[in-house]
Amino acid sequence: MSLLRIFFSSAVFSFKAQFSWLYPPMWLAMKLVMPLSQMSFFVFVGQFLITTGNASVDIVAYIAIGNAMTVLSWNTIFSVINITSHDKWDGTLPLVLATPAHRLPLFVGRAMIHVFDGMLSVAISFVYAVFLFGVNFGNTDILALIVVVFLTAFTMAGFGLLIGGFSFYFRNPLVFANIFTFVLLIFCGANFPVHDLPQPIQFISYIFPLTYGIDAGRKAIAGATLIDIAPLLGQMLIVGFISIVLGYVFFRSFEHVARKTGRLEAV
Amino acid sequence: MPQTLRVIYSAFRMAMLHWMADPQWVIPNVIAPFVFTFVALTLFKEATGPFGLYAVLGGGMMGMWGNTLYSSGFAISFEKWQGTLEEVVATPSNLLHVIAGKSVSNALFGLVNMMAILLIASLVFRVSLDVANPVLFALSLVLTLLSVSALGLIFASAFVLTRSAQVFTNGLEFPIYVISGSMFPIGLLPFWVHPASYILGPTWGIEAIRIAAGQENVSLTFWINVSVMLLITLAYVAIAAFLFKKVETKSRRDGTLGQA
Numbered sequence: 001m002s003l004l005r006i007f008f009s010s011a012v013f014s015f016k017a018q019f020s021w022l023y024p025p026m027w028l029a030m031k032l033v034m035p036l037s038q039m040s041f042f043v044f045v046g047q048f049l050i051t052t053g054n055a056s057v058d059i060v061a062y063i064a065i066g067n068a069m070t071v072l073s074w075n076t077i078f079s080v081i082n083i084t085s086h087d088k089w090d091g092t093l094p095l096v097l098a099t100p101a102h103r104l105p106l107f108v109g110r111a112m113i114h115v116f117d118g119m120l121s122v123a124i125s126f127v128y129a130v131f132l133f134g135v136n137f138g139n140t141d142i143l144a145l146i147v148v149v150f151l152t153a154f155t156m157a158g159f160g161l162l163i164g165g166f167s168f169y170f171r172n173p174l175v176f177a178n179i180f181t182f183v184l185l186i187f188c189g190a191n192f193p194v195h196d197l198p199q200p201i202q203f204i205s206y207i208f209p210l211t212y213g214i215d216a217g218r219k220a221i222a223g224a225t226l227i228d229i230a231p232l233l234g235q236m237l238i239v240g241f242i243s244i245v246l247g248y249v250f251f252r253s254f255e256h257v258a259r260k261t262g263r264l265e266a267v
Numbered sequence: 268m269p270q271t272l273r274v275i276y277s278a279f280r281m282a283m284l285h286w287m288a289d290p291q292w293v294i295p296n297v298i299a300p301f302v303f304t305f306v307a308l309t310l311f312k313e314a315t316g317p318f319g320l321y322a323v324l325g326g327g328m329m330g331m332w333g334n335t336l337y338s339s340g341f342a343i344s345f346e347k348w349q350g351t352l353e354e355v356v357a358t359p360s361n362l363l364h365v366i367a368g369k370s371v372s373n374a375l376f377g378l379v380n381m382m383a384i385l386l387i388a389s390l391v392f393r394v395s396l397d398v399a400n401p402v403l404f405a406l407s408l409v410l411t412l413l414s415v416s417a418l419g420l421i422f423a424s425a426f427v428l429t430r431s432a433q434v435f436t437n438g439l440e441f442p443i444y445v446i447s448g449s450m451f452p453i454g455l456l457p458f459w460v461h462p463a464s465y466i467l468g469p470t471w472g473i474e475a476i477r478i479a480a481g482q483e484n485v486s487l488t489f490w491i492n493v494s495v496m497l498l499i500t501l502a503y504v505a506i507a508a509f510l511f512k513k514v515e516t517k518s519r520r521d522g523t524l525g526q527a
Contacts, residue, residue: 030438037441041450045307048321048451054314089348175294182302191306 006101010109014083015117017090034074035125036132039067042191043133061135065221066190068125069214072153073181075118080111080160081177084167097255107165107251108244111157118153139223148220151233152213155240159209162243165250189214209243212236274360278368282338285345286372297380299440300329304384307450308392319394320480325450326388327381328473331412332443334380335419338373342366343426356515363511366423374416381408404479407493411472414496417503418468424510449473468503471496 019027046063049055087093096106129135163180167173185191187201188210194202205211216224216232226233304326311318346352356362388394398404426435444450446460447469456464464470475492478485 026435026438033438033442037445041303041441041445042306044445044451044455045310047455048318049310049314051455052314052316054311054316054318172289178294178298182298185302186305186309192309196309196312 003102003105007105007109007112010106011112014110015113017086018079018082031121031124035068035071035121036128038071039064039125039128039133042067046191060133061129062218063191064129064133064135065218066188066214068122068129069149069152069217070184070188070190070210071121071125072118072149072156072213073184073210075114075121076111076153076156077160077163077184078177078181079114079117080157081164081167081173081180083110084164084173085177088171088173097258103252103255104248107161107248111161111164114160115150115153115157118156119149122149122153135221137221140221141223141225144220144224144226144229145217147226148213148216148229148233151236151240152210152217155209155213155236155243158240158244158247162247162250165247165254168251168254184208184210187211207239209236209240212239271361271364274364275368275371278365279372280368282342282369282372286376297330297333297383300326300333300380300384301387303329303444303450304388308388308394317477317481319388319392320477321450323385323388323394323396324476324480325473326384328411328415328447328449328469328476329444330380330384331374331377331415332447332449332469333440334377335370335373335415336422336440336443338369338376338419342369342373342423356518361511362515363420363508366420366511370416370419370423373419374412377412377415378408398480399483400479400485403485403489404476407472407475407479407489410493410496410500411469411476414468414472414500414503417500417507420507421503421510424507424514443467443469446470447473466499468496468499471499 042063043060046055046059049059050057087096099106126137130137159180163176164173167176170176187194187197187205188208189205190210194205194211197205212232212235216229216236219229219232304322307322307326308319311322343352346355355365358365385396389396422435422439446456446463447453447467448456448464449469453461453464453470471492475489475496478489478492482489
């Protein structure tokens with residue numbers, strides 16, 4: 001019971017904490033503007049190719065769905081890594097490490113509200129995809145899509161915890177937040193298939209849970225059932241859990257070094 | 268040295284010193300334009316037409332804009348975090364001149380940012396960077412940079428009044444990429460977006476840059492684009508000066524500068 005309480009309070013506090021620097025109306029505006037502008041940019045690039053006869057019209061749906069899934073990264077990567085930044089900047093890191101609370105629910109819980117926040121962002125993006133860019137959701141297996149979006153958000157939050165745990169060792173974790181939020185657009189098949197990347201770097205795509213999530217999302221929208229996409233979801237869960245475990249190891253190891261050397265925020 | 272220039276130079280020097288003290292801040296400024304250019308070049312890989320030019324020059328323009336916007340936002344936020352904003356505003360120097368000095372340093376980084384994107388595109392994607400009219404290309408580039416910086420000044424004035432400058436910065440980055448048609452013709456945008464495109468200096472700037480890159484003897488359209496951009500830039504500067512005065516007066520009167 002105590003572990004659950006720590007998990008939930010950690011989740012709620014980490015979400016509330018972001019409103020120390022972000023007004024709720026601004027949060028809402030960001031939620032509506034960011035997905036639209038990111039998706040629009042790449043869809044118009046795709047339409048440029050269509051109007052010049054260099055691509056078929058299918059590219060619009062491909063790009064719109066890929067970017068709708070990718071907006072998760074703003075919540076599950078940027079915001080989750082940013083928790084580490086704010087622990088350092090706002091002086092709350094000593095308090096977090098001084099508490100006798102069990103570290104695992106404390107560490108994992110802080111990312112969890114961002115999972116649901118990310119799902120909301122994806123839902124908003126799907127609305128844009130349908131009503132602004134005419135993407136057909138008529139064949140969608142709704143249950144499969146909901147499960148895909150939830151598991152992608154959960155595993156990506158795990159990846160955010162991994163980078164967040166790693167970036168405890170650096171002065172500006174926000175730099176990592178920026179890098180990892182954007183490079184996903186290159187590696188995860190949001191705008192073009194992974195096999196269009198140069199061969200030597202294609203393997204990088206498969207360390208990101210989002211790569212499996214985008215693929216599974218496109219299949220669910222095309223009508224694939226949960227059973228059809230189960231292998232993809234399984235791979236994604238494995239990558240996600242490995243990320244959480246590694247992130248936790250980084251966090252504990254940082255705590256150990258910080259206590260041993262007495263250089264908490266300087267580590 | 269005239270006092271205005273001395274203030275601008277001091278602010279410029281401080282901004283450079285801050286950057287040298289923590290150079291990793293350049294990463295957030297360059298990462299999005301670089302990624303967007305990479306994605307566009309991969310999408311355009313098999314296409315025939317002027318796509319490479321659109322992607323690379325558009326990416327460079329985005330680099331300038333991203334840098335300017337981040338720097339404008341952080342110019343104010345940084346002073347707030349350090350607790351120095353009150354002192355900066357309380358000095359007898361005009362706040363606009365202080366921010367202008369910071370903007371000049373940002374513009375310099377913006378230019379370096381664009382060059383880095385051009386270089387990477389050229390080396391990694393083998394995009395030809397042959398410029399048909401180098402003189403007019405350089406002219407349109409510098410004028411676009413000034414226009415982008417002037418637009419940044421307007422945002423910087425608004426950022427004094429909010430503690431969400433960082434959020435604005437993130438939120439405004441992509442819409443400008445879309446509305447200015449940085450990587451595609453603005454004709455593809457819905458007609459109701461066009462007025463927003465036309466009041467942005469970078470929209471005219473990127474078009475002028477593309478023309479200078481592609482035509483040795485530029486058409487009249489080039490000069491029209493440059494002239495309109497100049498007019499818009501002047502308007503930006505006038506608006507920024509007005510806003511800075513208003514914002515400064517309001518923040519002094521309310522006494523809530525650091526808390527905003």
